[in-house]
Amino acid sequence: MTTLFWKKRPRPLLLALALSVGVTGCARPxxxxxxxxxxxxxxxxxxxxxxxxxxxxxxxxxxxxxxxxxxxxxxxxxxxxxxxxxxxxxxxxxxxxxxxxxxxxxxxxxxxxxxxxxxxxxxxxxxxxxxxxxxxxxxxxxxxxxxxxxxxxxxxxxxxxxxxxxxxxxxxxxxxxxxxxxxxxxxxxxxxxxxxxxxxxxxxxxxxxxxxxxxxxSPEETKMMLLLRGGGQGGDIKQTLHTKGQDNLQDQVMLTFVTAKRKAKLEMQNGRPHITYDVKVSGQIIEYSGDEDLTDDKIAQKIEKQIEDGLSTRIKDLIKQFQTKYHVDPLGLGTKIRAANLYPNDPWTYDLWRKSYESAKIDVNFKLRIIRTGITR
Amino acid sequence: MNKLLQTIMKKLHRRPKTPPVNPPTPNIPKRQIGSYKDDVQELQASFQGCDDVKIRELTPGKITDCPVAVAYIESLIKIDWMEFAYSQIQALTDKPEHLRPNETSGSMEIVMLKTIKEAVSYVLDGWTVFIVEKTNKAYAVNTYFPPMRNVERSETETVILGPQEAYTESIQINLSLLRKRLKSTDLKITFTRVGRYNKKFVAIAWLESIAPKEFVESVQARIEAIDIDNLTDAGDFAQLIDDNPYSPFPQYHMTERPERIVSHLCDGKVAIFNDGSPFVLSGPASFIEFFQSSEDYDNRWLSASVIRTLRLIGVLISISLSALYVAVVTFHYQLIPTNMLVPLTESRSRVPFPPLYETLLMETTIELLREAGARLPTKVGQTIGIVGGIVIGQAAVTAGLTSNILIISVALSTVASFITPSYIMSSALRAIRFPLILLAGMWGLYGMFIGYLLMVIHFLRLSSLGSPYLVPFAPLRLIDWKDTFLRAPIPFMKYRPTHNAPKNSQRMPFQNETTAPAVSPSATPDEINENASDGSDSK
Known part of the structure; x- marks a missing residue:
């Protein structure tokens, strides 16, 4: 049936391998x-x-x-x-x-x-x-x-x-x-x-x-910036509204981003890159200090508009800081410019990246929709 | 170097100087039976010293008109049958031409004997031998009635759903349990006898239209090649006809459940019955089949699949969890999740031994407990459970001999090893654990994977009746995967497993063929019922 293994040719290599276990000892524990x-x-x-x-x-x-x-x-x-x-x-x-x-x-x-x-x-x-x-x-x-x-x-x-x-x-x-x-x-x-x-x-x-x-x-600014990076779902953000409540204070609203979609369009305008971000955000109101009925579509639209404006100003300010104050590109716009092939004749270099990024005109259009306002009574 | 190794190997496997001696079979003359006086004397001489063999002479009297010698083993026969047999012999004495040599006749199964050697072996088989003075002829009558255990519930392979009856030690009962479920002329059964002393009956069963001839012939040839003094049980018998007797893994299924054997036969396997053993072998076996339980087919496919997957995860846990503990704690602290770091280190910090010895200690303890529980009677066995569970589990941690986490890992791997339905496979896998722990203690994960690799290499080389052991994974047989990790719904099982190389691979007709059971309109209700009951036994 089977050859008995002592009748087989001994395998020196295999035996040497087996012996090496005892001879070489163990790995460093x-x-x-x-x-x-x-x-x-x-x-x-x-x-x-x-x-x-x-x-x-x-x-x-x-x-x-x-x-x-x-x-x-x-x-x-x-x-x-x-x-x-x-x-x-x-x-x-x-x-x-x-x-x-x-x-x-x-x-x-x-x-x-x-x-x-x-x-x-x-x-x-x-x-x-x-x-x-x-x-x-x-x-x-x-x-x-x-x-x-x-x-x-x-x-x-x-x-x-x-x-x-x-x-x-x-x-x-x-x-x-x-x-x-x-x-x-x-x-x-x-x-x-x-x-x-x-x-x-x-x-x-x-x-x-x-x-x-x-x-x-700041953490607030981080959340805004991360919206442009494509993340940001789940971040909370505060917005002060124009309306005033009975207490004669500015109404404030706290918003949680439920979904955020962003699209960037790049083109060359007047010899400098022009980047337009379209950010679609759906949010949920989790705190509101005013007295208006948020379930009313007209009021909701007003608030949406105010938040959109607030977000836009803040993000524009942020981008300005990046470009002029810190000279950094955390959003990775250089990669986008390169990918869009806006400089077809020049080889992509570090200097070109810095130069083109800092000269770029960046617009951000927010489109906000409040999809949930919560139940208060 | 080579020569040195050869001498070492020779020394290690030195054979006895004297050639193996045949068991001293008594020198029984092959003389033809012919003269009453000499025959009786020789029979008595053959059974000298065997006090349980009765050789008596019935003197002529009312019942018989000539002396008749009768030889039998009292404990093996039923005395009523012998009485009845005697009256049959009477009839033959008057008309001896009714039975020619080499013929079996009568309702009692009577054989006419030719030699004394034949007579001796018939007596040993529990027949009664009559030697009639008048005709100078000898007859053997089948009066075999050994003590038999009743058919009982299976103890080693319990199932919740499904038939409960199990094989017993008697081959007659076992074959009747098989015939009961396979009423077909296709079921072929051949007998052989193995063992110099005990001449055990071994029956090979297969379905002629399904099982390939090669497997049957291979089994027959292997059994014929056996030359051994004593066959203890189906387990050692299996190791005599294995493809690789040095492997730690079983190469035949061993089951005591008749319906499993039936489904194996219907898959094209060959079954081997051993007289005296409640376990029936069947082969060829593949690795994955050892994790199939007959209950899987009684359960719905989803629950069966979940359990099947769980069993395979259980195998992995059972062989590698303790080894993984050793590897991680000794070498790979990087792999510990940060949240587990503190509890693990804390429980380890009280232990005075290195992880390898700690683990070997606990594994040995658990194996000792398991073995003690298996050997002891059930009532004392409970005490062992308490001692093991409370004293060793709790006290070992309190005394600072082991860490909590190791106790859990050892216990889990032991429990996981018990969910393998085949006991023989589960013990093999439990034994594999120890070399893996040693490798993990020496080289960490690297050593463990060397161990896994060696295992896979071994599995790839292994075969059962020449059929690859790792089928359907290597060689790849995707069609057979329906019954591996998952148990597909029954309508998917249209083909028999291909690795048995069945002559007829189709189990059920396809959609476009006839699906309705062919019950002829003229069939009586009884016939229909019979058909229905046959169908329920087929799996």
Whole structure:
């Protein structure tokens, strides 16, 4: 039937492979409880130009009071600082659980590319890691105690996750940052956080020109901008109306974007690009301080018009800031201009992108429809 | 190097110096039966020392007019039948020409014997041998009536829906359970005898119009090649006729459910019945078929599909969950979801052992518990459950010997291994878990995948009766996928599984052919009922 296997020709290669198991031993283990896992890394710049790196590690063990360890160290390179941190703890410092990297505004203004290098090069670090810029010192931000959470490292991660879903901060990972950085036609933007009265807050968008921080947007402005990026569903926005109620105050309305569709039209006008955005937004009113009956179509249309106008002015102001104040292109208009082939004769270069973007005329037409007003009685 | 390995292999598999000795069969003369005195003496000599064999001489008297010797094993026969047989022999004594040699006659099945050797083997089979002085002839009468267990519910393959009766240790009962369900001349059954000492009856059954000749011939040839002193059970019998006896995986189905064997036969498989074993083998078997339960076809297709999918997920959990724990905790901390990081590390931080030893400890404990539960009587078995569940589960964590999460993973993988309907496959998969854990402890996920690869390579090389084991996945037979991860509705099952290479592959007619059951208008209601009851047994 079958040949008995001791009658078969022995297979030296197979046996050698089998023996190699015992001979070569095992892979280098990273046993969970021996690891100091970085959850959050904070990067600051010291006065003498060195990097001050702060890590928050979960302090896990039976009966430990302090749930997080915060360790800082200095170094010229971030991994050198990590080695210095390792000297001060019995755990093996590893970066495979790193979820958030915080840069101080001071460092970010000088450029963060050389710090990002290790975060991108280290294969243990996930490409979905979130970057953010802190208003003040990154180390101070991380040392602050979140009131409800055992660890500020985890708190920051979850705060950013939640805020990204609310469109209060942009949804960019290190992967996006890297891609946009190399893209000649868009500038990266990442979440901006702020330490206020000992509490960490999501504070909108940090705008980058190449890898340098140039300015920030408030959460309100972030939501507006994200509408033009095609996202923005679920974001809330406030609008002050012209009408006055009985209390003699301006009526205010709070709107949630249910759907947002945008279309961009590009053409050449008088030697400069002309970009027209048509944004169709459907919204739901979730709070209204006036006395009018919103279910009345005429009144609703009036309010729609007012919100549209408000949105348009605010977004125009925003774009003006991008073009003239910060000289950044977070909307990726350069890519659009390039794709529309508005400069058929010139090769697409960095300089052409900057020049054409800053000279571009950008119009935004909002078309708002209130589809739900809620039931109040 | 090569030579060294060869010598090592030879040393490892050294055979006994002396050639294998045949079991000492008593030297029974092949002498023709002819003279009464010598025959009786030789028969007595053959059964010397076998006190349970009765050899008596009936002296002439009222009933008989010449001496008649009778030989039988008391515990194997029914004494009433022997009495009746004796009266038949009486009739033959007067007219011996009514029965010629090599003929069977009478309502009692009487055979005329030629040699003493024949007589001995008939006595051992539970027949009664009569030697008549007057005619100098010997007869054997079938009076075989061994103790038999009644047909009972299946204990190892329980189902909720579907027939409950199970095979027993008696091949007669088993074959009657088969015939009861397959009333067709197409069902062929051949007998052979295997084993030097016990000469076990082995029956091969197949459906002539469906099962390919190659499979039947292959089974027959394999059974003929067996030369062994004793056959214990269907399980070791299966390993004697396997394609690859070194594989940890079963290559024949082993079931004690008659309706499963019937549906296997109708798919073109060959069934092998072993006397003395309630388990019936059938083959060729493919890997996926070990996860099909006969209940799947009783259930509606959606629930059956859900359960089928669950079983396959169960296989994956059962072989890899503990290994995954070892790999992740030892090497791949990156893979732990952030929300699970703290609880997992916390429960690990109290454990003094490395993850590999911790897991091996728990897996061994669970296997010990399972084995103890299987060996003990049911009443004591409950105690084992309590000891295992509370003492080991809870106390091990409290004492800091293992982590909570490992307990859950080990328990889950054990439970998952029990949902495989085939017990033999589920034990094979449970055993596979240990090498995978070791590989995970050495090389992490990399090692686990080496293990998976070796498994897949092994599966690809494996065959059952020459039919590939991984069919319908490799080689790809898309038409057979209807009964793998999902159990398609019955109308989809128009073809038999192709890997059995059935001679006739169609199960049901297609839409454009006749769909209505062909009941002739002249059929009586009884006939119609009979047809209907036949149909319900077919799956």
């Amino acid at each position: 990273y046993i969970l409880e021996d690891l100091g896992m970085e959850l959050t890394a904070g990067y600051d710049l010291t006065d003498n130009g060195k990097l001050l790196v702060t890590y928050s590690l979960p302090n896990i063990g039976a009966g430990e009071q302090e749930k997080t360890i915060i360790i800082s160290s200095k170094g010229d390179l971030s991994k050198e600082a990590r080695e210095n941190v390792g000297l001060a703890t019995d755990r093996q410092i590893v970066s495979g659980q790193l979820r958030v990297a915080v840069f101080s505004e001071h460092l970010a203004r000088k450029g963060i590319w050389h710090v990002l290098d290790t975060l991108m090069r280290d294969v243990n670090i996930t490409k979905t890691m979130v970057l953010c810029v802190s208003d003040g010192n990154a180390g101070d931000l991380m040392k602050s105690k979140a009131p409800t959470r055992p660890s500020s490292g985890r708190y920051l991660y979850e705060l950013l996750q939640k805020s990204q879903k609310n469109y209060a901060v942009p949804k960019t990972t290190i992967q996006d940052f890297e891609r946009i950085y190399y893209d000649q036609g868009a500038d990266p933007m990442i979440p901006y956080v702020r330490l206020e009265n000992g509490t960490i807050m999501a504070a909108g968008t940090a705008l980058f020109r190449n890898d340098r921080f140039v300015g920030s947007l």
